[in-house]
Amino acid sequence: MTTSSAASFDVEAMNQKLYEELQRLGKGTETMANLAANRMNVRIGQTPKEQIWALNKMRLFHFYPQTPPEQRKGIPLLLVFALINRPDIFDLRPGNSFVEHMVRQGYDIYMLDWGRPGPEDKHYDFEDYSIKFLPRAVRAMQRHSGSREFSMCGWCIGATITTIYAAMRPDDGLRNLILLTAPLDFADKEAGPYNKWLNTEFYNIDELVRQYDNVPGEIIDYGAKMLKPVENFVMNYLKLWDNLDNKAVVESWLAMNTWVTDGVDFPGAAFRQWVVEFFRENRLMEATLMMEGRPVDMKNIKASVLNVIADKDHIVPNCQSTTAMDKIGSKDKLLLEMRGGHIGLMVGSGASKRTWPQIDGWLAKRSESK
Amino acid sequence: MSQNTTGGFDPNDPFGNWRTIRDANLDAWAKGMTSLVNTEVFAKAIGLQLDTLLAASAPVQDMVNQHMETYLAKMSMPSRGEVVSLAGRLTNIELRLDDMQAQLDEVLEAIRSLAAAPAPVPAAQPAAPEAEEAAAGEPKPATPRRSRKTTE
Structure with missing residues (x-):
């Protein structure tokens, strides 16, 4: 060993480090070349499924069961994601898919895809999505599954929509409602940057909707990334750079990036309502949100409710979900705080070890046929 | 190392x-x-940024829309608004069809459950022998179908 100082400096060790770094750079260059040549496309949403219903841009999928009939749960589960991203996050990649996990546990899984709204859909608001379209998707699922009773899982704005549905249609067969990072209470105007941004008088929502019809997914994505600008615009890419020699990490990064960058436009009227009636006026919590000529009152919810929040959620601060528990009328309701962020709650190794088993455990007890 | x-x-x-x-x-x-x-300052800054962008793009967009509409009319082609309106009407038709399918399913379900339900036991009535003979060669009416099914 050639050393100038045995305790601090070792030429051989340094050479070894340099060699390792060069090796890593070599592999990384190969990965970069493959990425540039589009030879590393990662497919998301691969669990086998069939489309069973369509209306306008919306589609309802049924995942093929993977367990013997005697091991299947008694009632189906409908997954509803937000309007502004693809629902494929429920089924990201084999081995990292909530859908895959639940199908293997014997659940009969359906997933609603809202589709990409066109200019003709700009007038659809939350009443349309919660009361007009979602009940029709539910009806199609009930017809297909042969079960009137069902469970529903809404995530992010999807959780708001399913909450409204549960409050307005308490007798339509909904037995269990799972809310994931649900934005419901906007009373705390200091909670999170969104509240500040959207409450400012400078935010000209009417002009934005007038010019664009639907708010472009790019603007929504930019807004979401600006919540943590350094993490999203710098550290995210450094993470990829640092792991270019690690195929598993690169593929995982690509899968998430594919989903994140595949944004969906926010229908104009729904966006306007989201900002004005939810964020600014907090109408859902105050039971002054009017639909079908009557207020949406969460006291009407009868289904069992599992409200899952993420301790590091920077998009939907916990206070936007937790306080809603008092308003929900269900006798059987549970608030569950899990580790993770807004998306990390349901994706990744932490999700498969913690969140999914918790949801499965809660739902399994409530999914037997009567 | x-x-x-x-x-x-x-x-x-x-x-x-x-x-x-x-x-x-x-x-x-x-x-x-x-x-x-x-912070409030950043919220105002981002709002102003958007407002400036919208203020700058509005006249351009309005002008493009106006010219495009005139051009399409001269070319005897439908305008954007007309295509959007047509798409909206198609969605309404889809909604009606979806409702009709659901109603049809309900009717079919009702018919099936009626067919599967046990028929009420008819009150014993002495049938006229000549009427029985006359009915023997004719097709059976719809109502006895239920009782036939229940006896299977």
Whole structure:
């Protein structure tokens, strides 16, 4: 060993480090070349499924069961994601898919895809999505599954929509409602940057909707990334750079990036309502949100409710979900705080070890046929 | 490989050291930026930014729309508004069809359950022998179908 100082400096060790770094750079260059040549496309949403219903841009999928009939749960589960991203996050990649996990546990899984709204859909608001379209998707699922009773899982704005549905249609067969990072209470105007941004008088929502019809997914994505600008615009890419020699990490990064960058436009009227009636006026919590000529009152919810929040959620601060528990009328309701962020709650190794088993455990007890 | 590290600093690993320094700086920067975007000043700035963008693009967009509409009319082609209106009407038709399918399913379900339900036992009535003979060669009416099914 050639050393100038045995305790601090070792030429051989340094050479070894340099060699390792060069090796890593070599592999990384190969990965970069493959990425540039589009030879590393990662497919998301691969669990086998069939489309069973369509209306306008919306589609309802049924995942093929993977367990013997005697091991299947008694009632189906409908997954509803937000309007502004693809629902494929429920089924990201084999081995990292909530859908895959639940199908293997014997659940009969359906997933609603809202589709990409066109200019003709700009007038659809939350009443349309919660009361007009979602009940029709539910009806199609009930017809297909042969079960009137069902469970529903809404995530992010999807959780708001399913909450409204549960409050307005308490007798339509909904037995269990799972809310994931649900934005419901906007009373705390200091909670999170969104509240500040959207409450400012400078935010000209009417002009934005007038010019664009639907708010472009790019603007929504930019807004979401600006919540943590350094993490999203710098550290995210450094993470990829640092792991270019690690195929598993690169593929995982690509899968998430594919989903994140595949944004969906926010229908104009729904966006306007989201900002004005939810964020600014907090109408859902105050039971002054009017639909079908009557207020949406969460006291009407009868289904069992599992409200899952993420301790590091920077998009939907916990206070936007937790306080809603008092308003929900269900006798059987549970608030569950899990580790993770807004998306990390349901994706990744932490999700498969913690969140999914918790949801499965809660739902399994409530999914037997009567 | 060297294990000579002091407080995370390894004199034999310049790249590792650089990464450690970089990550520490980035963390500090990230925390600062996250605090910054959560202020009223930033909210106003981002609102103004959007407002300026919209104010600049509005006249251009209105002009393009107006010219495009005139051009399409001259070319005897439908305008954007007309195509959008047509798409809206198609969606309404789809909604009606979806409702009709659901109603049809309900009717079919009702018919099936009626067919499966046991028929009420008819009151014993002495049938006229000549009427029985007359009915023997004719097709059976719809109502006895139920009783036939229940006896199977």
